Each structure stands twice: as C-alpha cells, then as structure tokens.
Amino acid sequence: MSRKIKIKKRIRPKKEQEQIKKVAILISCFLILIILAITSTSILSPKITLTLNNKKIGKTITLNYKEKYIEPDYKAIYQNKDITDKVVVTGTVNTKKMGEYKIYYKMKEGLFAHTYILKVIVKDKSSPAIKLRGNSITDVCPNTEYKEEGFSAYDNVDKDITKKVKVKRVKNKIIYSVRDSSGNYKEVIRTLVYQDKKSPTISLKGSEYETVYLDDTYHDSGVDINDNCTKKDKLVIKTIGEVDTKRAGRYEMCYIAEDEAGNKEEIKRVINVVEHGQNGTIYLTFDDGPKNGTTNVILDILKEEGVKATFFITNNGPDELVKREYEEGHTVGLHTASHDYATVYSSKESYYNDLYSVRDRVKRITGQDAKIIRFPGGSSNTISRRYSEGIMSLLTKDVITKGFFYYDWNLASGDAGELHTSDAIYENVTRNLSKDRVNIVLMHDIKPYTRDALKNIIHYGKENGYIFDKITEKTEMMTQRVNN
Ligand SMILES: [Zn+2]
Incomplete structure (x- = not known):
C-alpha cells in the first residue's frame, strides 16, 4: 500500500493577492514617471x-x-x-x-x-607686500645689537598693515611676516652679517700742503678719524714720515688709521721746508683793493688753501676787508690812496700825501706801520712822465731812504687789461711760473676773473712743487728798470 503524504500548501486569500499586485503596479508607474521626467528634461x-x-x-x-x-x-x-x-x-x-x-x-x-x-x-587672492628699509642682507658691526632700520607692509585690500607685521628673530635672520584679512600670507627675511668691511674715514686737519721755514719748528696739525664700528679711542693711527726743518726739501707725512676689524685708510700731507725767498717761491700780490665781492672771496680761498699773500691796498673798499687781510696773516702793503696817476705823480709831495693817506688807514685799522709798497703802474711806468719828468727816478730812491721797500713783479697775470677770463689768467700765470727764480705775480683783487682763477692757480702751484709766501721786509726787493 502506498502512503501519500500530503503537504498542505498555504494559500493566500485572493483579496490579499490583489492588493500586492496594485502596489507593485503603482510603484512601477511611479518609477517610470521619474525616469521619464529625468530623461525628458535632459533630452528636451x-x-x-x-x-x-x-x-x-x-x-x-x-x-x-x-x-x-x-x-x-x-x-x-x-x-x-x-x-x-x-x-x-x-x-x-x-x-x-x-x-x-x-x-x-x-x-x-x-x-x-x-x-x-x-x-x-x-x-582677495593677493599676498601683502613687506618693504624693508635698508638692505635685506645687512652688515652689522661685530658685538653690537642690530638696530631695526624699519619696515612697512601694504595690502591691496587692507592698505597699510604695518602694525600687523610680526617680527621674529632666528639666529642671524630677522623674519617679518604678515597675513591680510583674507588670510594671504607674506614673509620677508633680513639676514644680518656680523662683519665690519668699511674702512675708517680720515681727513687732514690743516692743509694738504704745508710750508715751514728752515730752522723753524714743525707742528703736525694731525688728522680727523672716524669709523662705522670702532670707537675713536680704539682706532689706531700710525704716522709715517719725519720733517727735518734743518734741511730744506719736500717731506711727506702719511697717516694710517686702522679699525678693530683691520680695515685701513690712509692720507698724505706734503711739507716743504724752505728758505725765505728760495727759488720756486710764488708771491701772490693783489693790487687796487679791497673790494666787496672779490677780495672777501679771495681771502676765503687763501684761508682754505693755507696760502699767505700780499695786498697792496688803496683807500677804496671796506675797512673790514683790510682788517681781515691783516688778521688772517697776509701782508698789507701800500699802493697809494687814490691811485690817480695825475695826482700821485704830479710831484714828490703829492705822491707822499697820497701814500701817507693810505698808510694812515692801515695804521688805523691794524695798528701797524706798513713799509711794503708798490708804485701804481710799477716803478717802470712811463705814464708818470706826463705829469712829472723824472719822478720815478726820484721816488724809487727816496722811498728807500724813508724806510720803505718797494716791489714790482716778474709775472703779470694779465688781469690789468688784456685778459678777461679766469681760464686765460690761469693759463698765463701757470705757463710763466718758474722754479729757477722767485715769482712775484701781479694780480688785482678787484677783478672777478682773478678771483675765479685763484683756486686753480694755487692747486697748480702746490701740485708742481712751488711754495707760496708773502712779501715781508726780509723779502729781497724786486725792482724793474725805471723809465722816467
Ligand atoms: Zn694798481
């Protein structure tokens, strides 16, 4: 006998089945709609x-x-x-x-x-900018603190943001950083190098060329020194050279300044030991002054150059300038008060009247009796013949008996008439200077072109080994041939 085993199947009720079906249809319809919507928008x-x-x-x-x-x-x-x-x-x-x-x-x-x-x-996408004052690589004196030279920061939006800069020191670097309000960052570095590479500065006190008379004492005027790192008292100065005032000649002094880092700088001075009136001496003589605008400048130049000169003055110009001539160590000589040939050379009495008038002026201003004189037009002038025959022969002898010393010249600068530019005066004077004699140079301190040529003439003389001096009573008289 066979035995059937019946498995009993559970069957959903019909109603339930239909409900599920409906939901499924609804869902699919909805999905289709969505897909349709999407595709249609993108396609359409x-x-x-x-x-x-x-x-x-x-x-x-x-x-x-x-x-x-x-x-x-x-x-x-x-x-x-x-x-x-x-x-x-x-x-x-x-x-x-x-x-x-x-x-x-x-x-x-x-x-x-x-x-x-x-x-x-x-x-804002741009970074701010940081500007450093001074260099980004800066030398700093060893063993000193770096002194901030300053900085600034600028942003395209925030404008000046210097106050926002952060400064940080890392070893020998200074880092400057800043951020703008949008967060853009900038960094700049200053590197400090602890070294002194600069030499000291050295300058001469007194003149570059000095003149000392034989057997006088030489006083060294010394130098001025300065250094960026080393203090004055720690700077070393060496002076090389010696001046023997017992022997005439050209001497050189060399001054060397050295700082603590070993940087050196040197400067030289030339000292001429001379005899009064030795060959190669230049006597600059200025006639017809003083005059404002020229004499004062000439005095400034002479002072600056350390050169002494001789002025043959008249009664013209301010007393103040005569005072300066005297006080600044120049010789104040006499030319005559009026410089008027017709007056001066009309007679012996007339000449002395004029001469004593200017002598009194000098005495009043300086307290000195002037003994150094120059005849207007020089002792060889011929113009005096118009007013008094033979007067120069008479006066040249007579002034000596009255204790005067008269000086003509052997080098006319040309400024009395024929030359009218400082270049021409310079050319003429420098071309005619000689080392084989003394040079008494005739100039006029009332002429602007003479004033303007003077500095270069002095430089030429110094550079070419000439000596400048003033005329004194000890100076040998220089006289031209008398023609009247
Ligand atoms: Zn004159």
Missing part, C-alpha cells in the same frame, strides 16, 4: 556651454579683488539647434567688492524653460 532642455579664452568653464569662477570680470562666451543648443541668440543673461559682478555673484542664463524653447547659473566669487 536646451544645453548651454560657457567658455572663457576658448576654454570651457564650470559653474563657478573665482576672481581676484579688482580683477577685471570678462564675460564668458556661451553657446546654447536645443535639439541640435543653435538658440544662443535666445539666451537672456542677467546679473552683474562688481570685483571692487568681495563676495559671491550670480549670472543667470535663461533659455526657453518649446515646452521647456531652463536657467543656467554661473557663480562668480570675488576674493
């Missing part, structure tokens, strides 16, 4: 492409603050049809104000409208 909506400089751009662009906003090119397509000219663009960008902007590209074609949004972000 117009498509827009944005390009900037021929490059496709996305939905967002970022611009720097104040950077120019260039509108992108665009192209819209709807079902293979170009509808670019149907796109309506709205929205603006102001790059002078940071923030987010939106540009709308609106399109409508057929049933479907579509809006594409481009987001434009304007922000």
Whole structure:
C-alpha cells in the first residue's frame, strides 16, 4: 500500500493577492514617471556651454579683488539647434567688492524653460607686500645689537598693515611676516652679517700742503678719524714720515688709521721746508683793493688753501676787508690812496700825501706801520712822465731812504687789461711760473676773473712743487728798470 503524504500548501486569500499586485503596479508607474521626467528634461532642455579664452568653464569662477570680470562666451543648443541668440543673461559682478555673484542664463524653447547659473566669487587672492628699509642682507658691526632700520607692509585690500607685521628673530635672520584679512600670507627675511668691511674715514686737519721755514719748528696739525664700528679711542693711527726743518726739501707725512676689524685708510700731507725767498717761491700780490665781492672771496680761498699773500691796498673798499687781510696773516702793503696817476705823480709831495693817506688807514685799522709798497703802474711806468719828468727816478730812491721797500713783479697775470677770463689768467700765470727764480705775480683783487682763477692757480702751484709766501721786509726787493 502506498502512503501519500500530503503537504498542505498555504494559500493566500485572493483579496490579499490583489492588493500586492496594485502596489507593485503603482510603484512601477511611479518609477517610470521619474525616469521619464529625468530623461525628458535632459533630452528636451536646451544645453548651454560657457567658455572663457576658448576654454570651457564650470559653474563657478573665482576672481581676484579688482580683477577685471570678462564675460564668458556661451553657446546654447536645443535639439541640435543653435538658440544662443535666445539666451537672456542677467546679473552683474562688481570685483571692487568681495563676495559671491550670480549670472543667470535663461533659455526657453518649446515646452521647456531652463536657467543656467554661473557663480562668480570675488576674493582677495593677493599676498601683502613687506618693504624693508635698508638692505635685506645687512652688515652689522661685530658685538653690537642690530638696530631695526624699519619696515612697512601694504595690502591691496587692507592698505597699510604695518602694525600687523610680526617680527621674529632666528639666529642671524630677522623674519617679518604678515597675513591680510583674507588670510594671504607674506614673509620677508633680513639676514644680518656680523662683519665690519668699511674702512675708517680720515681727513687732514690743516692743509694738504704745508710750508715751514728752515730752522723753524714743525707742528703736525694731525688728522680727523672716524669709523662705522670702532670707537675713536680704539682706532689706531700710525704716522709715517719725519720733517727735518734743518734741511730744506719736500717731506711727506702719511697717516694710517686702522679699525678693530683691520680695515685701513690712509692720507698724505706734503711739507716743504724752505728758505725765505728760495727759488720756486710764488708771491701772490693783489693790487687796487679791497673790494666787496672779490677780495672777501679771495681771502676765503687763501684761508682754505693755507696760502699767505700780499695786498697792496688803496683807500677804496671796506675797512673790514683790510682788517681781515691783516688778521688772517697776509701782508698789507701800500699802493697809494687814490691811485690817480695825475695826482700821485704830479710831484714828490703829492705822491707822499697820497701814500701817507693810505698808510694812515692801515695804521688805523691794524695798528701797524706798513713799509711794503708798490708804485701804481710799477716803478717802470712811463705814464708818470706826463705829469712829472723824472719822478720815478726820484721816488724809487727816496722811498728807500724813508724806510720803505718797494716791489714790482716778474709775472703779470694779465688781469690789468688784456685778459678777461679766469681760464686765460690761469693759463698765463701757470705757463710763466718758474722754479729757477722767485715769482712775484701781479694780480688785482678787484677783478672777478682773478678771483675765479685763484683756486686753480694755487692747486697748480702746490701740485708742481712751488711754495707760496708773502712779501715781508726780509723779502729781497724786486725792482724793474725805471723809465722816467
Ligand atoms: Zn694798481
């Protein structure tokens, strides 16, 4: 006998089955709708492409603050049809104000409208700038603290942000850093090098060329020194050279200054030991002054150059200048008060009247009896013949008996008439100087071109080994041949 085993199947009630079916249909319908919606919008909506400089751009662009906003090119397509000219663009960008902007590209074609949004972000992308005063690599004196030379920071948006700068010292570096309000960072480094590479400065006190008379005592005027790192009392000065005033000649003194780092600088001085009136001496003589505007400048130059000269004065010009001539160590000689040939050379009495008048002036101003004289026009003048025959023969002898010394010249600068420029005066004087004699140079301190030539004449003389001196009673008289 066979035995059937019956498996009893559970059967859902019919009602339940139908409900499930309904839900399933609903779900699938819903899904289909969604898919349809999605595909239809993507297929049926117009498509827009944005390009900037021929490059496709996305939905967002970022611009720097104040950077120019260039509108992108665009192209819209709807079902293979170009509808670019149907796109309506709205929205603006102001790059002078940071923030987010939106540009709308609106399109409508057929049933479907579509809006594409481009987001434009304007922000500060630039780092601030830090400016250092002084150099980024700076020499600092060894064993000293670096003194901050200063710095400043500037940002395109925040403007001056110097106060925000952080200064940090790391070994021999100073790091200056700053961040602007947008977070942009900048860092600048100053490197300190502890070394002294600068030589001291050295300058002569007194003149570059000095003159000492034989058997006089030589006083060294010394030098002025300074250094960027080493203090004055720690600077070493060596003086090389000696002046023997027992022997005439040219001597050189060399001064060497050395700082603590071993940097050296030197300077030289020339000292001439001379006899009074030795060959190669230049006696600069100035007639017809004093005069404001020329004599005062000539005195300044002589002072600066350490040169003494001789002035044969008249009664013209301010007393003050005569006083200066005397007080600054020059010889104040007599030329005559009026310098008027007709008066001066009309008679012996008339000459002395004029001479004593200027002598009294000198006495009044300086307290001295002047004994050094020069005849107007020189002792060889012929103009005096017009007023008094033979007067020069008489006067040249007579003044000696009265204790005067008269000096003519052997080098006329030319400034009395024929030459009218400082260059011409300079040329003429320097060309005619000689080392084989003394040179008594006739000049006029009332002439501007003489004033302007003087410095160069003195430099020429110094550089070529001449000696400058003033006429004194000890100076041998220089006389020309008398012609009247
Ligand atoms: Zn004169």
